[in-house]
Amino acid sequence: MRKIGRNAPCPCGSGKKYKKCCLKSATASLGSLGWRKLRRAEEDISAKLARQLSKYYGEDAFSKALDAFVIYTNDPDDEGLEIDLEAFFPPWFLYNWIPHNDGVDESEHIPEMPIARYCLQKEGSQFTAYEQRFIMEACSQPFSFFMVTDVVPGKSVSLRDLIIEREITVHERIASTTLEKGSIIFTRVLKLDEDAIMVGCASTVIPASFVNEFIAIREHIQSVSGGHPDQDLLHKYDYDFRQRYFDIRDDLFNPTLPQLANTDGDPLQPTKLYYSLGCSPQEALEALATLSLAPDAEELQAEGICNKTGELVRIEFPWLKKGNQQHNWDNTVMGHIVIDNAQLTIDVNSQQRADAIKRKITRRLGKRATYQNAVIESIEKMLEEHENGTRESAPTDALTNEELQNLPEVQQYLQEMSVQHWRTWLDTTLPALNGETPREAAKHPTGRERLEALLLSFEHYNQGPELFRPNVNTLRESLGLVSS
Numbered sequence: 001m002r003k004i005g006r007n008a009p010c011p012c013g014s015g016k017k018y019k020k021c022c023l024k025s026a027t028a029s030l031g032s033l034g035w036r037k038l039r040r041a042e043e044d045i046s047a048k049l050a051r052q053l054s055k056y057y058g059e060d061a062f063s064k065a066l067d068a069f070v071i072y073t074n075d076p077d078d079e080g081l082e083i084d085l086e087a088f089f090p091p092w093f094l095y096n097w098i099p100h101n102d103g104v105d106e107s108e109h110i111p112e113m114p115i116a117r118y119c120l121q122k123e124g125s126q127f128t129a130y131e132q133r134f135i136m137e138a139c140s141q142p143f144s145f146f147m148v149t150d151v152v153p154g155k156s157v158s159l160r161d162l163i164i165e166r167e168i169t170v171h172e173r174i175a176s177t178t179l180e181k182g183s184i185i186f187t188r189v190l191k192l193d194e195d196a197i198m199v200g201c202a203s204t205v206i207p208a209s210f211v212n213e214f215i216a217i218r219e220h221i222q223s224v225s226g227g228h229p230d231q232d233l234l235h236k237y238d239y240d241f242r243q244r245y246f247d248i249r250d251d252l253f254n255p256t257l258p259q260l261a262n263t264d265g266d267p268l269q270p271t272k273l274y275y276s277l278g279c280s281p282q283e284a285l286e287a288l289a290t291l292s293l294a295p296d297a298e299e300l301q302a303e304g305i306c307n308k309t310g311e312l313v314r315i316e317f318p319w320l321k322k323g324n325q326q327h328n329w330d331n332t333v334m335g336h337i338v339i340d341n342a343q344l345t346i347d348v349n350s351q352q353r354a355d356a357i358k359r360k361i362t363r364r365l366g367k368r369a370t371y372q373n374a375v376i377e378s379i380e381k382m383l384e385e386h387e388n389g390t391r392e393s394a395p396t397d398a399l400t401n402e403e404l405q406n407l408p409e410v411q412q413y414l415q416e417m418s419v420q421h422w423r424t425w426l427d428t429t430l431p432a433l434n435g436e437t438p439r440e441a442a443k444h445p446t447g448r449e450r451l452e453a454l455l456l457s458f459e460h461y462n463q464g465p466e467l468f469r470p471n472v473n474t475l476r477e478s479l480g481l482v483s484s
Contacts, residue, residue: 035171083203091200095138142234162214182208182456204249211453227422266350270377275344279368287364442479
């Protein structure tokens with residue numbers, strides 16, 4: 001068939017130029033055809049290799065390779081591992097696994113090269129020319145860590161190799177409906193002619209927050225190799241990369257509780273202190289009122305509950321201190337004090353604050369307050385109650401938080417706070433940027449790489465009130481980055 005020029009009349013008879021009419025659909029059909037050809041070759045090659053496997057590698061080749069593939073797992077019921085064994089392991093087994101004959105009798109030696117390459121060497125006539133190219137390309141391409149830079153749902157995923165810094169777009173129908181920009185995947189990319197696909201992709205999607213780790217891996221490889229890593233060098237890191245993938249997967253599915261601290265930097269330890277009072281609630285209030293930074297008891301008096309004769313029976317108020325070591329705050333809430341008839345209770349969130357308030361109670365009330373006991377609550381229990389919604393909340397005011405936030409004056413104030421926050425963010429040092437500010441990171445390639453990962457995560461993992469979500473395009477413009 002004669003080739004149709006881009007500026008020629010479209011053969012469909014529309015009267016438009018070919019490039020403005022049917023060229024796009026024709027190109028899309030060719031793309032789909034190339035993708036199908038690659039996937040069909042992958043299936044046919046797997047079937048042929050399965051028939052030849054035991055002949056050259058023995059009946060126990062699969063189990064040997066499986067032992068080498070699964071470095072370890074902490075969870076015997078690991079569902080993610082099952083998925084990896086279905087989709088990630090088979091391509092690695094056929095194109096990457098190299099058996100070793102150490103300690104094996106010479107008569108039982110098996111080829112020390114990838115299965116697909118050896119079978120191609122011995123049974124080349126069984127494979128079409130296209131399948132032979134597929135095998136050689138698959139064996140030459142290592143697994144690596146790729147960041148998703150763009151997605152066309154149902155069609156394609158654009159990737160950037162974080163180790164050798166190449167960019168490529170792969171045809172992916174299913175993965176393109178679930179992956180998001182900024183995500184990191186562990187996979188192998190195979191390209192023949194103008195089409196590329198992923199051949200073996202690990203099941204766990206790694207958050208963009210890990211990008212610094214992969215940059216550090218790349219820089220380490222560059223330093224030990226004395227140059228820019230290429231795909232041949234990456235084959236030497238196959239074990240290390242798989243081990244790191246499994247480590248990350250284990251961390252994501254079995255996270256350890258972080259070291260939580262209060263605003264003073266003290267380890268969190270929710271504690272309730274109990275005292276019995278040998279004085280009236282009024283006397284206790286007069287002794288303790290200034291802990292709230294109030295000038296005297298009279299200012300707090302209206303917040304209390306009195307009996308029929310007008311005597312104070314119950315009152316609660318915060319224990320405050322001026323300023324804060326870690327934040328630019330006027331005051332810090334140190335705890336919560338409740339005087340209820342003959343009992344005094346104080347809630348604090350650290351051992352340090354519990355010790356401090358004990359000293360203050362002794363100085364201010366002396367023998368009028370007798371320490372009874374302290375109840376320490378585990379962080380795990382506290383978080384579980386918050387998650388399940390069973391933890392008691394503080395009394396609410398007449399207006400709920402949602403009603404308050406919908407007030408026009410509150411909306412305006414929150415908007416102003418958001419604008420100020422993101423303006424300040426541009427000059428704030430961030431761990432995600434390796435201790436640089438966004439403006440500093442934007443000035444050099446590695447910093448921009450970290451910054452782009454962070455901005456991509458903003459685009460797809462926005463949490464919290466909408467007013468406080470960043471306008472990523474505006475941030476990019478402020479940093480001199482081209483919007484993607």
